[in-house]
Amino acid sequence: MTEDRRPAKKPPMRDVLAEAAFALFMERGFERTTVDDIVASAGVGRRSFFRYFPSKEDAVFPDHERCLAEMTAFLDTAGDGDPVDTVCDAARLVFRMYAEKPEFSVQRYRLTREVPGLRTYELSVVRRYERTMAGYLERRWGDTPDAALRAEVIAAAVVAAHNNGLRSWLRSGGRGDAGAEVDRALELVRSLWGAAAERPLPPVAEEDVIVMIAPKGAPMWRVVQRIEAAIGEEEAVAER
Known part of the structure; x- marks a missing residue:
């Protein structure tokens, strides 16, 4: 039987960089690891790193x-x-x-x-x-x-x-x-x-709006009093 002498296939450079980065992150911590540390460990230049990863964060999620x-x-x-x-x-x-x-x-x-x-x-x-x-x-x-x-x-x-x-x-x-x-x-x-995804949604209830005009400088308690009075009149009409 003939021995296969073909060289082992090298892993993609992206994987090499990601593995080197993660090993350093686990050893030194993420913040203390620099891109220079990563490329030195992988045996490549900085340009190679940024060809595959825009940042250190990207190397964590390759x-x-x-x-x-x-x-x-x-x-x-x-x-x-x-x-x-x-x-x-x-x-x-x-x-x-x-x-x-x-x-x-x-x-x-x-x-x-x-x-x-x-x-x-x-x-x-x-x-x-x-x-x-x-x-x-x-x-x-x-x-x-x-x-x-x-x-x-x-x-x-x-x-x-x-x-x-x-x-x-x-x-x-x-x-x-x-x-x-x-x-x-x-x-x-x-x-x-699954079954409810295409059912019609209930209509949005229409809310009554009260518009009130108050004199400039009117005290807040007076404004609130008038709003409460207007709401009370609306509720009284609805109950009739």
Whole structure:
């Protein structure tokens, strides 16, 4: 049997930089690690780092851009199935990204709890997923009344449910069946919104408006007294 003498395939430079960065973040702390430290550890120049990552924060989340692109492609090619089911399936793409590297995901979760700037950055990434799902829902419902409102509310519910299940798994150190936790959380969204998503919303109640003119310099107690008197007259008329 002939021995395979082909050289091992090198990992992509983006992965090399991300791994070097994260190792330093865990060793020295995020704030004390510089871009120069990262490129020195990876054995490349600063230009190489900024070719792949605009900032140190981006190196902590190297896989979100890919996942967001996958979600966008998934929603763009989704069929005519239930829209709520579809966005729940899209959320599972994010979970699978975390589950592919459980140890890294748990360490990153702990790091983001310690560094407020990373938490803020993470929230901005989550918001991008939410907007992508809301955009899909709004397109699916087209001219349906309140399509934009429904889309925003349901996308936010899907993200909240997914994150609840994911955080439970991350807090446990990556133990247990994370997929079951996420499925359970998303099933709640399906049960609440699946059938109700296209029902007509109740009309907005019209409120009576009272317009009152008061002399300049009138004491506040007098203004309040007149408003209360006007409200009392309205209630008296309504009771007749």
